[in-house]
Amino acid sequence: MPKVTIDGHEIEVDAGTSILNAARKIGGALVPPTMCYYSKLKGSGGKCRTCLVKVVAQSAANPRPMPKLQASCSTPVADGMVVQNLTSPEVLDARKGIVEFLLLNHPLDCPICDQAGECDLQDLAYVHGLSASRNDFPRRTFETIDIGERIELNRNRCILCYRCVYTANQVAGARVHGVLGRGDHAEIGTYIRSSLDSEMSGNVIDVCPVGALTDKTARFESRVWFLKPMDVHCTCDKCSGKAVAWMRGEQVVRVTARRDAYGEVEGWICDSCRFERKDKAAWTFEAPRRVERNSVIGQNHYTGLRQLLAVTEKHIAARAAVSAADEAAGGATGYGADPAALISG
Amino acid sequence: MAQRKMLLEYADNPEARSLEGWKRLGGYAQVESILKTRTPDSIMEEVKSSGLRGRGGAGFPCGLKWSFLDRKSDKPRYLVCNGDESEPGTFKDRHIMERLPHQLIEGMIVSSFAIGSKHSYIYVRGEYMYILRILEKAIDEAYAAGYLGKNIFGSGWDFDLSVHPGAGAYICGEETALLEGLEGRRGNPRIKPPFPAVSGLYGCPTIVNNVETIAAVPYIIAMGGDAYAGIGVKPSTGTKLISASGHIRKPGVYEIELGKVSCEEFLHSEDYCGGPSNGRPFKAVIAGGSSVPVLPLDLFVKTAAGVPRMMSYESLAEGGFVSGTSLGSGGLFVMDDSTCMVRNLWNLARFYRHESCGQCSPCREGTAWMEKLLERLEAGEGKLTDIDLLVEISKKIEGNTICPLGDAAAWPVASHIRHFRHEFEHHVRFPEKIRDPKHNVAAPIPRPS
Structure with a gap:
């Protein structure tokens, strides 16, 4: 089994593992952030470039460094590989640039965005971003399109990670949406304005790293940090039935899938569990959801x-x-x- | 030194365009003897010893690329010829495909035999639809003569060749985007690794080579790899087609012996560009297609150390990207002192913004941002800080993207500003002059007082 060293920590992983997954095995702050890679979706990754790392030595047999920074989500490890993430100023500098590019046309409407508080881009920008934008051009905007009764699509917030496209392909069966156009005018759209209405299509909300896809049934109901997440389950013939109910007192405000430490869902849930079971009696409650103590949700408020x-x-x-x-x-x-x-x- | 015509020997001979004429000129005879007397491995060895470098732009050694092919795999192997020539300023492959289609087919037969491909493809740029017809006609002729298809030349080896048109995207010249296009999907570059030599077309080991590279292979086998390596100056061996355009008297495609022609001679000799077209002095040269760094005339003719530059991979790269450039794909364009470098760069940036596939964030957002800043500078509405910002954006894109398009968009920006910063500053300082339609010259070149 190849041995790889990431930021000074050595770990042995299976051959073919990506640098990112090796880093996740070690855990902690040295794990590169991801905006497009999703371990449950085949073919995802490589697009956002936030997980770039420096490979200082390619392998024991070939100890030369790789000339360019590598996307850790798509580069497999080799025995004797030495990788720098947080210890390389070059990586941090490049990442700062990537965050600036991602925020370039992002509306920064966090105060009215339902995703605020559990947004990957927000977290990334806090850690790696510049304090002010150097872009003084009007931001790119798209016309609003309606993709159904339950899912809200705001394409101005979209960072084109392609996760929802893969989810629709691989989880929801058929997809009616995809990326249209190219370059900076590429957009998520549906074919002839159809709506997303498969039984599993609600999962695109959970995989979206930003607030481009949000739950219409819980829209503007509450800020996430005022809600109490509870692990719940039910007997459902379409999905595992394991979910998180976000509670305000006795009321189930919204239902999401359970997400792990890297923001990835543990098991997909169906649309009836997500959108229709808003009654407390419909769920069996297990325990309060473990949330990161220092997160916005864990603090129950924004700092200050x-x-x-x-x-x-x-x-x-x-x-x-x-x-x-x-x-x-x-x-x-x-x-x-x-x-x-x-x-x- | 005059042109050394090898690939283009029959380019101006109308006979070369039909199979009958090409045979009268001696075509296909060598291919037959190669197939009957040589083994694939010996052809590979010849190509390796010839030192042939890929002619598509990166200059990667062709023999080395072939050696990366996954030989353990039991899947079929493919050879794909990259005829998606879309780099602004480059029009050399067109010359081969439209005038010497059978020469390319010969190259495809020999290269496919070496690699072990039973079905190879020529991917032709969408805008070259008439060339597609020329190639299709030539392939039909070759099938009818038994040079393609089952048991070709009676050698017992089956080989099929197809032509595939692109749909008009620069990005499809990137080898993995080309393969996506060939498979019938949207031409987005793939995430590498795996590289095409391991998993390419339909997931099978694939080699993608430029038209000019493949056309050179039969000549290498005919004369021997070592003899080919004797042409040019090592490690730039062989001949290279240069497509010259711009403010020169004789634009066109020229074949040079690498390393034997000086840059000065190439610009002014009657055998090549023939000097300025309208008597104005030259100002800048882009040596290898729009993606490579621009050089002011003095740095193009002589390196920073004062050594005369030759037309070869190494000599043009002397000084790195600070004071050097790259031979790239051989699309040389020359600009005289009436050219506004800000406008020129804006034009290039507009191209890259339009052609970015939009998959990865640095290229998608960065190319658009740079284009907007340059449009503003060109209109005389820019700020001095915009110039530094452009350099910083280009640095953030370079090397951080999925495919080389990001680098190709970043290098011209960095080099235009490095060598012609005074013109950008002139645009900021004297916007009223810039807006005057008669004001053609961007800025007087500062002279040391």
Whole structure:
């Protein structure tokens, strides 16, 4: 079995394993981020280029470095291979460039995007991105197309990872959508405006790394970090029935598949489980879902959100006090006092 | 040194276009004797010792490429001829295919015999539809004469040859995108590895070679690999077709002996370009098709160290991409001092933006971003920071993409700005001059005071 060294950690893996999967076996921060690779989808990967790594030595027999950075998701390991990810400044620099390219035409509408909080691109941009965009051109936009009652498609947010195309091909049976056009005007579209309505088509929502495909039945219902994810199951003849119910009190706001540490679903779920079982009684509850302690969902808030809330409450209290005083003084000017008093108050 | 005509010996002879005429010129006789007397391995050895380098642009040694073929596999092997010549400035393969179709067929027979391909393909650029007809006619003639099909030349070996038209995309010249197109799918480059020599057409071991490379193979076998290696200056062996265009008096396809013709001579000799077309001095040269770095005239004629440059892979690459370039596919274009380099670069960037397949993010987003910035600079609305930003974007694309199209889009940008930065700055500083339609010259070349 080939032995490979990634960022100084040595591991033995099966022949033919990709560098990325070898790194995932080691785990931790040295795992390259992925936006398009999905281990459950055949043929995925190689497109987003965020998982680029530096191969310092190709193998024990050939210890020369590879001239270019390699996509770790599609490069197989060789015995004696030495790989640098976080330890190579070249890789980090290239990754910064890739994030900038991915965000170039991304609308950055996170405040109104349902994916915010569980978005791969958001996480990637926090870790590897620039603080400001250098692009001063208008962003690329597409007309909105309707792909059915249950799935919302926002193509402006799409980063063309092709995951949904592979999912529709391999999981949902037949696909009616694909990538049309080429270059920067390539777009996800459906053939003659048909809708996605196979029994498994809802899985495209889970594989989407950004907010391009979201659940229409839970649209604008809640921010994900205000919901409590619970492991649930049911008896379903179409799928495994193992899912996550996102709860607000007693109410099931949305249902998703169970996702592992790398954001990949553990088992596909069918559309009736995802979109129709919104009743608590329809599910058997197992336990609260394990979530990363430092994630937005684990924290139950964005960092600094409490502070913001306190400021807002202060303002509301000050405003109420001023208007009460104003009313007591018999003034008809509404809030009466000057705005500066409100802010300092 | 005058042209050394080997591949193009009969290019101007109308007889060469039909099978009968080609036979009168001595065609197919060698092929017959090769098939009857040589073994595939000995042909491979000859090609290896000839030092023939791939003529498609990368200059990868052909014998080495053939040796990568997966010989343990029990799947059929394929040879695909890449006639998807779409690089701006390159029109040499067209010359061979339209004037010497039987020479290419001979090359395909011999190369396929060496590789062990029983069915080979010639993939022709979609815009070359008339060439497709020429090749189809020639192949029909060869089938009728028993040079293709079952038991060719009575040697007991079966061989089929097909022509396939592209659908008009530059990216289909990339070998894996070409294979996708040949299989009937959208021409997107594949993720490598696996390389085509292991898993290519229909998942079988496949060799993809340029038209010019394949056309040279019968000559190598006829004269012997070592004799071929004696032509040119090692390691640039043999002859190379150069398609010259631009502000020169005699644009056209020329065959040179590699390393024996100086760049100066190539530009000014009556045997080749014949000097400037309108009396204006030359300003810049792109030596090997639009993808390679541009060079100002002085760096094209002499290296940074002052050594005269020769037309060969090594000499043109002297100085790396800082002060050198690459022979590429041999699409040489020459620009005189009336050319605006900003406009020229914008034109190239527009091409790459249009032709990017859109699979990988650096190329998809980067080519479009660079084109927008260049359009703005060309219109006189750019900022000085845009120039540095362009260089940075090109660095972020280079080497980080699935296929070489990203590099091909990045290199012209970096080199135009490296060598002609003053013109870009001129566009920012004097926008009113740029907008004047009579203002043709981008910027006066700064002279040391």
